[in-house]
Amino acid sequence: MNVVEKNSWTLMPAAPGLCPECATEHPPEVPHNFWSAYYHVRFTLMNGRAPTVDDSMSHCTPEMRDRWIKAMNAVERMNAVEEENKLSD
Numbered sequence: 001m002n003v004v005e006k007n008s009w010t011l012m013p014a015a016p017g018l019c020p021e022c023a024t025e026h027p028p029e030v031p032h033n034f035w036s037a038y039y040h041v042r043f044t045l046m047n048g049r050a051p052t053v054d055d056s057m058s059h060c061t062p063e064m065r066d067r068w069i070k071a072m073n074a075v076e077r078m079n080a081v082e083e084e085n086k087l088s089d
């Protein structure tokens with residue numbers, strides 16, 4: 001029987017041209033793709049804990065973080081309105 005020991009597997013590097021941390025194509029100044037499974041696995045292997053949204057923005061300027069947070073909040077508000085509309089139909 002093959003036994004895979006805990007933490008014994010290896011994560012392959014991201015494909016050339018993609019961000020090496022989240023395996024997504026994005027400019028270096030914007031946050032990593034927090035929803036990328038690659039980002040979660042890599043971060044957890046490197047840090048011993050799951051990443052947070054703040055971790056995905058840790059390399060960004062304060063201005064970029066503010067813009068990103070405002071954009072995420074706008075998407076959340078749009079999703080909430082969409083859900084309310086579905087409930088009222």
Ligand SMILES: [Zn+2]
Pocket residue numbers: 019020021022023024026031032033
């Ligand atoms: Zn990235």
